[in-house]
Amino acid sequence: MGVKSGVNLNLYHLPGMYANRLAGLLVLTLLILIGTTGCAHTSEYMNTQHVFHDFEIVNTYPHDPEAFTQGLLFLDGYLYESTGLRGRSSVRKVELETGKIIQIHKLDSKYFGEGLTELDGRLIQLTLDAGVGFVYDLQTFEKKHTFQYNGRGWGLTNDGERLIMSDGSAYLRFLDPETFRETGRLAVTERGEPVENLNELQMVSGKIYANVLFTNHIAIINPDTGEIECRIDLGKLLPMARDAGSPINVLNGIAYDAANDRLFVTGKLWPILFEIRIKR
Numbered sequence: 103m104g105v106k107s108g109v110n111l112n113l114y115h116l117p118g119m120y121a122n123r124l125a126g127l128l129v130l131t132l133l134i135l136i137g138t139t140g141c142a143h144t145s146e147y148m149n150t151q152h153v154f155h156d157f158e159i160v161n162t163y164p165h166d167p168e169a170f171t172q173g174l175l176f177l178d179g180y181l182y183e184s185t186g187l188r189g190r191s192s193v194r195k196v197e198l199e200t201g202k203i204i205q206i207h208k209l210d211s212k213y214f215g216e217g218l219t220e221l222d223g224r225l226i227q228l229t230l231d232a233g234v235g236f237v238y239d240l241q242t243f244e245k246k247h248t249f250q251y252n253g254r255g256w257g258l259t260n261d262g263e264r265l266i267m268s269d270g271s272a273y274l275r276f277l278d279p280e281t282f283r284e285t286g287r288l289a290v291t292e293r294g295e296p297v298e299n300l301n302e303l304q305m306v307s308g309k310i311y312a313n314v315l316f317t318n319h320i321a322i323i324n325p326d327t328g329e330i331e332c333r334i335d336l337g338k339l340l341p342m343a344r345d346a347g348s349p350i351n352v353l354n355g356i357a358y359d360a361a362n363d364r365l366f367v368t369g370k371l372w373p374i375l376f377e378i379r380i381k382r
Contacts, residue, residue: 152292152319152333159339160364161377164201167348169194170370173218173227173258173302174355177240180204181357181366181375184218184227191215193227193238198366201375207243209236217258217302219265221279226265228255235282249282251275257303257312261325266310268303272296274310274328290323292330297321304356306365313354320356320367336367339376346373 165171173184181196188211195205209215214230224246225238231254237246257268264285265277276286290297290312299315309331310323318337321330336353343350351370358365368375 152335154333154335155322156381157334157336157378158381159376160379163198163366163375163377165368165372165375166196166201166203167350167371167373170351171302171355171368171372172216172370174357174366174368175218175220175304176357176359176364176366177220182218182220182225183355184215186215186230186370188212188214191229193218193225193236193243195243198375205243207238207245216255217267219258219260221260221262221265226258226279228258228267230254230256251277251282251284257301259303259305259310261305266303266305266325268300268312270299270301270315272298272300274300274303274323288325288328290321290328290330292321297330302354302356304358306356306358307360311356311358313356315352315354318353334380336378339367340369342376343369343372343374348373 169183170186170190171183172186175182181198183194183196185192191209191213192215193207194203196202197204213232216228216230218225218227220240223240225240227236229235233250233252235249235251235255238244239246254269255267256270259266260279265279267275267277269275272290274288274290275284277283278285290300297314301313301315304311310325312321312323314321318335318340320334320336322332324331348371350372353369355368364377365380366375366377
C-alpha cells in the first residue's frame with residue numbers, strides 16, 4: 103500500500119512499544135499455558151497487546167533508496183521487486199549482494215505499483231487503485247496480459263495453487279491464478295479481533311507473513327484459520343536504516359529464500375535490505 107498524498111518521509115514513527123515488560127511477560131506466560139500461541143520468544147519491544155518472536159540480524163545488503171518497495175520476492179538467487187509512486191512504479195530484478203538493478207520494466211505513470219508474486223514462470227503485479235493487475239514473463243518482463251479486480255490492491259503472494267491478495271482490510275482474498283476470479287476470502291484475526299491494514303505478503307514455510315501498516319510488525323498468519331499466531335517486531339531496524347544516510351518511509355517488503363531458509367526484509371526508500379533469522 104502506498105502513501106496517497108505524496109511521500110511524507112517522516113509520517114510514521116515508532117509506536118509506543120516500551121510498555122511494562124513484566125506485564126508483557128505475564129501475558130506471554132498465560133497465553134502459552136492456555137495454548138493460544140506457538141511463539142517461543144519475546145522481542146525487546148514487547149507490549150501487552152501482542153506476542154512476538156524475537157529475531158537476529160544475519161546480514162545486510164544495499165537497497166536502492168529510490169525504491170518505494172511494495173512487493174518483494176526471492177527467486178533463483180535474485181530479488182524481484184515491485185515499486186510504487188506514480189511515475190516511479192516498476193518491476194525490477196535486483197542482484198542481492200550489490201542492490202544493482204539487472205532488469206526493469208517501468209509502469210505507465212497513471213499506475214501506482216503494488217504487490218508482486220511469481221507463479222509458473224510469471225510475475226504477477228497489482229496496482230493500488232486502478233483495479234488492474236499485470237502478468238509478465240519472468241525472463242523477459244514482457245507484459246503478457248492484464249486482469250481486473252474490485253477495490254484496492256496491496257500485497258500479493260501465492261501458495262502454489264492460489265493467489266493470495268491483501269487490500270487493506272482484515273480479509274485476504276484468494277484468486278484463481280488462471281482466471282484471476284475471486285474464489286474465497288479469509289478473515290484475519292488476533293485473539294478474536296479483526297486485524298486490518300495487512301500490506302505486503304509472503305508465504306514462508308506454510309505460513310502467510312504480512313507487513314501490518316502503521317506498525318513495525320510482521321504478522322504470522324495461519325492460512326487455514328486466519329489467526330495471527332505471532333508477530334515479529336522489527337522496530338529496532340528503523341534507526342539502522344535512518345543512520346545509513348537516507349530518509350526512509352515505512353517498513354514494507356518480505357522475501358524468502360526457501361532453499362536456504364533465509365528471510366529478507368526492507369522498507370519503502372530504505373537504503374538497506376536486512377537478512378534476519380527468527381528465534382523459535
